[in-house]
Amino acid sequence: MNDDSLTLEALLEQGLARLAELLGPSWEVSPRSNHDMSRRGGDALVEVRAEGDSTLTQLLIDLKLSSVSPRMVEEVLLPKVDLLRQVNHYTNLLVMSPWLSPKAQQLLRRHDISYLDLTGNVSLRVPRPAIVIYTEGASRAPRALAQEQGKTTLAGPKAGRLVRLLADVRPPYRAVELTQESGLSMGYVSRLLDTLEDQLLIRREGRIITVVDWPHLLRARAAQESLLRRNSYAGMLAPNGIPAVLKRLRALPPSAIDRVAITGSYAAHVVAPLSAGGQLMLYVSPYLDADDLADDLGLLPVEENADILFLQPRDQAVFERTDLVNGIPHVALSQVALDCLTGPGRMPAEGEAVIEYMMDHHEQWQVSSIHDLRRKPRP
8 A cells, every 4th residue: 555545546546557458458448437436436437459359348347455365355345246247248346455364365266356456466367368367476465454443353352252252162152151161351352353353264143153163263363473483492312312301291290290281293293293303392380490400301401402392371361171191191183283384494384284183183172162161181
């Protein structure tokens, strides 16, 4: 966006200028007539043709100053384009916006709806005259637009707590039940649920959440996070190797073992053994002295080339619904997936493998009801 007070007229002018630039000087991009923007709801009709060619196509421009959510694509734009295709085979819908999210772009392409945003995301396919344009621009909202939207996002510890709950427990349930279980405020939960519904990550019937697209929800949450940038951590060296450390972990007293949990690659390997090795990552509760734990495990603090990372969680929800695996607490699979997706190196691939396992074995890790939350054993 060129400024924070973009108008429909300016959006149309800038968008058509970019379209003309992409098509090149041998094409004409001409508004069909002067438009009363308010009367037409912000739409415009544009003719596109190659110079010296009588064949032309008409583009019905749908201008959107605010964000285009996946829900808007399904509920507003798809019915519009279906009607347009029934009454006029020679006119194509082109959605024009300051910025379009990757999820919105994906849905628009799936339904063969053309789009153009001012950051350079463009998809235009016209059979006659033959036009095929696809370019990629910004994958994140420009700062001015993100601030202007002011919506509750999936970033931050509170969002992580609600995402874990939505992923771990099968619907149906209501916002009030999620509020009671998570300890978050009703206002925050309601706002975040509205955002998730706009992104088609949940679906509701009235006030009841009936569907949670938890794989895409975990991926959307991961896109807002970074495991090692958002969590404080300390590096440790294991002079006797990781197996010796695991043996010592099993021997810890209950007061200590209940305040640690394995995450990352070692936790992922339990269900998705893509590869061996990697750093052993341990969430360590702030109620447990990390120096004492390092001594108990025979570890030495290091600045580089650490074998083990002690992670300090921003929210104690990472310890919710942990599993005992070979006598050592592991974070729940949803937390494993999130941490791997946001980790370095090969960890994102391990996170995807964990999600694939979860999709094939959901009955083994998901809690069947929000009223039945309890530790579920992992096979």
